[in-house]
Each structure stands twice: as C-alpha cells, then as structure tokens.
Amino acid sequence: MNKLKFLFLLSTMALAVSCGDDDPVKETEKPTPEPTQPSTPSQPDDPGTDPTASGLSPLHVEGRFFVNAEGRRVNLHGFAQTYSPWFNERGSKWTNYDVAGCLSYNQGIIDGILNAGWKMDFVRLHMDPYWSNDPAIRSTISDADWKGEADIRAFNYERFKKYLDEVFVPMAEYAISKGLYVVMRPPGVCPEKIYMGGDYHQYLRRVWACVAQHPKLKNNGAVLFELCNEPIQICDKNGNAVNNWDGATFDKRGQLMTEFMQDLVNMIRAYECNNILLIPGLHYQMLYSTFGKYPVTGSNIGYAVHCYPGWYNSGYDKEVDVVYDNFKSGWNNEIKPVADMAPVVVTEMDWAPEKYDSSWGKAITGQSGGNGFGANFMRICDETHNVSWLLFTDGHLLAQYDDKLPDGNTFLTDPEACPRPVFRKYQIYATKEYSDMINKPDY
Numbered sequence: 001m002n003k004l005k006f007l008f009l010l011s012t013m014a015l016a017v018s019c020g021d022d023d024p025v026k027e028t029e030k031p032t033p034e035p036t037q038p039s040t041p042s043q044p045d046d047p048g049t050d051p052t053a054s055g056l057s058p059l060h061v062e063g064r065f066f067v068n069a070e071g072r073r074v075n076l077h078g079f080a081q082t083y084s085p086w087f088n089e090r091g092s093k094w095t096n097y098d099v100a101g102c103l104s105y106n107q108g109i110i111d112g113i114l115n116a117g118w119k120m121d122f123v124r125l126h127m128d129p130y131w132s133n134d135p136a137i138r139s140t141i142s143d144a145d146w147k148g149e150a151d152i153r154a155f156n157y158e159r160f161k162k163y164l165d166e167v168f169v170p171m172a173e174y175a176i177s178k179g180l181y182v183v184m185r186p187p188g189v190c191p192e193k194i195y196m197g198g199d200y201h202q203y204l205r206r207v208w209a210c211v212a213q214h215p216k217l218k219n220n221g222a223v224l225f226e227l228c229n230e231p232i233q234i235c236d237k238n239g240n241a242v243n244n245w246d247g248a249t250f251d252k253r254g255q256l257m258t259e260f261m262q263d264l265v266n267m268i269r270a271y272e273c274n275n276i277l278l279i280p281g282l283h284y285q286m287l288y289s290t291f292g293k294y295p296v297t298g299s300n301i302g303y304a305v306h307c308y309p310g311w312y313n314s315g316y317d318k319e320v321d322v323v324y325d326n327f328k329s330g331w332n333n334e335i336k337p338v339a340d341m342a343p344v345v346v347t348e349m350d351w352a353p354e355k356y357d358s359s360w361g362k363a364i365t366g367q368s369g370g371n372g373f374g375a376n377f378m379r380i381c382d383e384t385h386n387v388s389w390l391l392f393t394d395g396h397l398l399a400q401y402d403d404k405l406p407d408g409n410t411f412l413t414d415p416e417a418c419p420r421p422v423f424r425k426y427q428i429y430a431t432k433e434y435s436d437m438i439n440k441p442d443y
Contacts, residue, residue, distance in 0.1 A: 051222030054177050058221020061276060061300045064386045065438075066343050069221070073438050076181055076345065076388035077429050078122035079113065081106055081395055083167055084130035089396055097131070099166050107174050112399030114178060118423060119430035122181040124226070124347050124390055125172055127207075129187035131163035132156060149188035152203045160187070161210060169216050176222045183278065183304075183347060184211065185226040194228075195235035196260055204228055205267055212273035224276040226304045226347055227264050230284045234260065254290020257282055261296050269298060278304035278345055281334075285348070286311055292337025302343040305335060307389075309351050309363035309373040322363060322373045331380050339384050346389035349377065352417035356410070360392060364416040374418055378425055385443055391422045 051058055057068035065073040083102055085091040094101030113120060133154040138146070141153060172182045186207045194200050208225065217223050233241045234256045242253045261279050268277065279296050281288040285306035295301075309315065313330025315322035338344060351373045352359040366372005368379045381387040391398070401412050401419050411417050428434055437443065 051176055051181075051220065054179055056176060056179060056181065056222045059181065059224070059276060060221065061302060061343060064339065064342055066276070066302070066386075066388070072435065073386075073443075075386065075429070075438060076122040077426050078120045078124065078180065078388075078390045079118075079395060079398055080124040080126070080347070080390055080392055081109065081171070082126035082128050083171065084128040086130075087128070087394075089394075099163075102167060103170055103174075106171060106395075109395040109399055110175060110178055110180070113395060116399055116401050117403060118398060118401070119426040120180060121430075122183060122388070122390070123175045124183045124185060125168065125175070126185050126229075127160075127164065127168045127187045129155065131167055132160035132187050134159060147191065150191040152188070152191075152200065155187070155203060157206060157210075160207065164210065164214065169214065172223060173216065181222050181224065183224045183226050183345065184217070185229050185347070189229045190231040193233045193235045193239065193241055194231050194260065195239055195256070196237060196263065198235070198239060201260065201263075204264060208264060208268055209271065212268045212271045212275075217275070218271070218273045219275065221275075224278055224302075224345075225268070226278040226280065226345075227261060228280055230306065231257075231280055231282055232284060234282060251290065251293070253282065254294050258291065258294040258296055265296055265298055265301070274300055276300045276302055278302045278347070280304045286334065288334050288338045292340070295338075295341060302345060303338040304345050304347045306348040307346050307377060308349065308361040310361075314373055314376070315363075322366060322371055322376065324369045324371075324376045324379070327373075327376050328380055328383075331384075335384070339386055344384070344387045346381070346387060348392045349389055350392040350418050351377075352411055353414070356414070356417060358393070358397065358411040359418060361418075365418070365421050366416075372416075374416075374421055378421070385438065391418060393419060 052069075057070055059066045059068055059074060061067070066076070068074050083106060085093070085095040088094065088102070088105055093105045110123070129149060129152075134156040135154075137154040137156070141151075168184070172184065175182050186204060191200055204227065208227070211217055211225065234253050235241050236256065242249055242256060265277055265279075268275075277298075277300060279291070279301065281291070281303070285304060288303060288305065291303065309322065311330075312327060312334060314327040335344060349361070350359040351361040351363040351365070353364060354362040361373065363373035365374035366376065368375040370376075381389055397412065398419065401423060403420070403423055405413050407413055407415055407420070412419050415421060
C-alpha cells in the first residue's frame with residue numbers, strides 16, 4: 001500500500017482445469033444465480049489438501065466467530081508472505097521467475113519462524129502480481145506511466161493460472177501441512193477508484209472465479225479468501241468518486257461498497273464454493289461503519305481490517321499521544337459495527353520506533369490502558385473478543401527472533417517495537433486457558 005499517501009490523506013481529514021474450462025472474463029455476461037449456501041463448508045475435493053491431515057480443523061462462521069469442526073471458537077494469529085523477489089529480502093534470494101527458488105526460500109521462512117518458537121496459526125498469502133504480469137506487456141509501459149501494484153494492464157490470465165498451480169497452491173499446501181490456516185489475497189492492490197463494471201471489478205471477478213474453482217482450494221476449510229487489498233474510493237457506475245463526508249454521500253458510498261463486494265461474494269458462491277470470505281473496507285481498509293447498515297449477506301462472511309498507528313483516532317504523533325480511550329472510541333466507531341455481527345481479521349498491522357526503519361507503523365508499545373499503540377491495539381482486540389490478527393513484520397526478521405536475548409536497542413529486542421511483545425502475546429493465545437476463555441458462553 002502507499003502508506004505515505006494515506007498519511008497525507010489522513011492529515012487532511014482530522015492450468016485451465018484447475019480454474020474451470022471457461023475463461024471467467026465472460027462471467028458478467030450471464031446473470032449471477034443466488035447461491036445455495038450450506039451452514040458449514042464441505043470437505044475439500046482433493047484429499048491431499050484435507051486440513052485435518054495436518055491437525056487443522058476446518059473453519060466456518062457461526063454468528064460473529066470462526067468455529068472449527070469440533071464446535072469451538074477460534075481466533076487466529078499469524079504473519080504474512082508475498083512472493084516476489086523484492087519482498088524476499090530485496091531480491092537477494094531468488095529472481096527471474098525461479099519457481100523452485102521461490103518455494104524453497106519461502107517454505108524455509110515458514111520453518112524458520114516456527115523453529116524460532118512463534119505460536120502462529122495462519123499466514124496471509126499474497127498471490128503477488130510479479131507472477132501474473134506479462135513481462136512483455138510491462139516492458140511497453142514506461143516507469144513514469146506505471147502505477148505499481150495497482151496497475152493491471154500487464155495482467156495475464158494464463159500466467160495467473162500457471163503460477164496459481166506452481167507457486168500459490170504449493171505454498172498454501174505447505175503452510176497447511178505446518179498447521180497454518182491460509183488467507184489468500186489477490187495480486188496487487190486496488191487502484192484509487194473502483195466501481196461496479198469497471199476494469200478492476202472485472203479483474204477481481206476473473207481472479208476469484210479461477211481460485212473459487214480450483215480443486216485444492218474450493219471448499220477447503222483451511223483457506224480463507226480476502227477479496228481485495230486496500231480499496232480507497234468507491235465510484236458510481238460512471239466512475240465518478242463518491243467521496244464526500246456528509247451524511248447522505250457517506251451513506252451512498254456504503255451502499256455502493258456493499259453492492260461491489262456482494263457481487264464478488266455471489267459470483268464465488270455461484271461456483272458452489274463456500275470458503276470463508278473476508279470483506280475489506282474503503283480508505284485502505286479503515287472504514288467499516290456503513291457495513292453495519294448495509295452488511296454483505298450470506299454464510300461464511302467475515303471482514304478484513306488494516307490497523308496502523310494514526311488510524312482509528314490512535315494519535316497523530318504516534319510515539320507520544322496514542323491514548324487508549326481515544327483509540328478505543330475510534331475503533332468502536334468503525335470496527336465495532338462489523339465485529340458485532342461477524343468475525344474480523346486484521347490482515348496488516350505493525351509498529352516500532354521510527355529509528356529502526358523496520359515497520360510501516362511508527363509508534364511504541366506503551367502501556368495497556370495508557371499511552372502507546374501496541375499494547376492498546378492488543379487490548380482492544382481482546383476486548384472485542386472475535387478479532388484475529390497478524391504481525392506484518394518481514395518473515396526473515398521473524399525467523400531471526402530470539403526471545404532469550406535480553407532487552408536491547410534493536411528492532412528485535414526493544415520491547416517498544418512489535419516483535420517482542422507480540423511474540424509473548426502469541427504464547428498466551430496458544431494456551432488452553434485462552435481457548436477455554438473465548439469459548440465461554442458469555443464471552
């Protein structure tokens with residue numbers, strides 16, 4: 001995401017078989033039938049992807065919680081991976097569409113994280129556009145005209161199908177074999193404006209139609225789909241942004257966003273695919289209050305939230321004035337409306353003092369109930385009850401973490417940076433006592 005652009009805005013506003021025989025680019029030419037939605041997900045078509053083989057219990061949604069096959073509520077805690085050379089230690093480990101190199105490196109990172117003692121139970125898997133963009137088309141677009149990960153002009157559907165089979169599904173299978181649920185997100189990020197029938201809407205339909213039909217992903221109770229990454233503005237059918245903050249316009253924007261997401265949900269369900277679907281909010285996954293009035297309907301629905309220092313009224317000078325009461329108020333305004341009806345997954349979040357240059361979010365841990373971002377973020381998640389979340393720190397850094405080292409003045413040893421307090425919080429989440437607590441009837 002373009003975090004710098006967001007902070008500026010914030011300051012101004014106080015294989016074809018696997019994917020089906022038909023190319024789903026034509027999907028919008030036919031009506032989307034209302035899906036038949038069973039109360040719980042069916043088992044995977046391919047027994048090789050059965051999550052129970054690794055000890056994972058398939059998940060579904062009941063009310064506002066993820067619930068496993070044994071009927072127990074589950075909150076997930078994890079990390080993220082993206083599969084391009086640049087995001088794998090800045091191209092120092094593999095390059096040039098090296099599938100074997102990519103798989104070896106990233107599977108090794110998963111091993112390293114778990115061997116370091118992290119109590120993780122999910123990974124957010126980015127189907128990075130490095131693989132699906134056609135290099136020949138990309139070479140015809142100047143760097144000055146290229147819009148980065150939000151640019152879909154070089155997207156090649158055949159390449160996406162190929163590398164879904166060769167990279168993304170093998171990584172999902174490996175994660176599951178290690179006891180990790182998988183949240184899959186589509187290639188890249190949203191452009192500044194999205195709208196029903198627009199190019200990006202059609203792009204998302206093609207991607208998810210392919211994924212929803214894949215025999216190793218469809219109805220796999222260990223795989224969740226995050227429908228897109230960081231939508232910013234929603235537009236009307238003519239592509240005009242609906243972005244004012246007055247009541248009527250804000251309400252209209254909520255209706256348009258729900259319509260956009262509901263269409264993707266209905267299309268996925270039309271393929272008899274019942275995976276849990278995570279719905280993002282506008283403004284870089286920060287705005288959710290209108291979903292309380294205009295919820296996305298259907299079974300197995302949750303919401304995918306991002307949270308960084310400065311968001312949800314969590315302070316402008318993040319190392320000084322993040323105050324619990326203000327943060328909780330901002331969270332309640334935007335996140336509580338969806339958390340009251342569905343599970344929430346925070347799919348991006350981190351913090352650290354700026355001097356370490358190792359996090360998107362610049363803040364300190366601080367004290368729970370007092371000042372500071374990290375401790376209050378974790379407290380607010382616990383108080384909301386049904387929030388799963390991850391740490392967005394690079395995987396190779398997580399694999400280097402050593403909790404036996406004394407507190408120090410490095411990113412991995414400073415208690416005011418995210419790795420140390422999150423490592424220890426995850427240890428608590430992994431206990432039977434925590435599991436029993438969230439499964440109390442009055443929780």
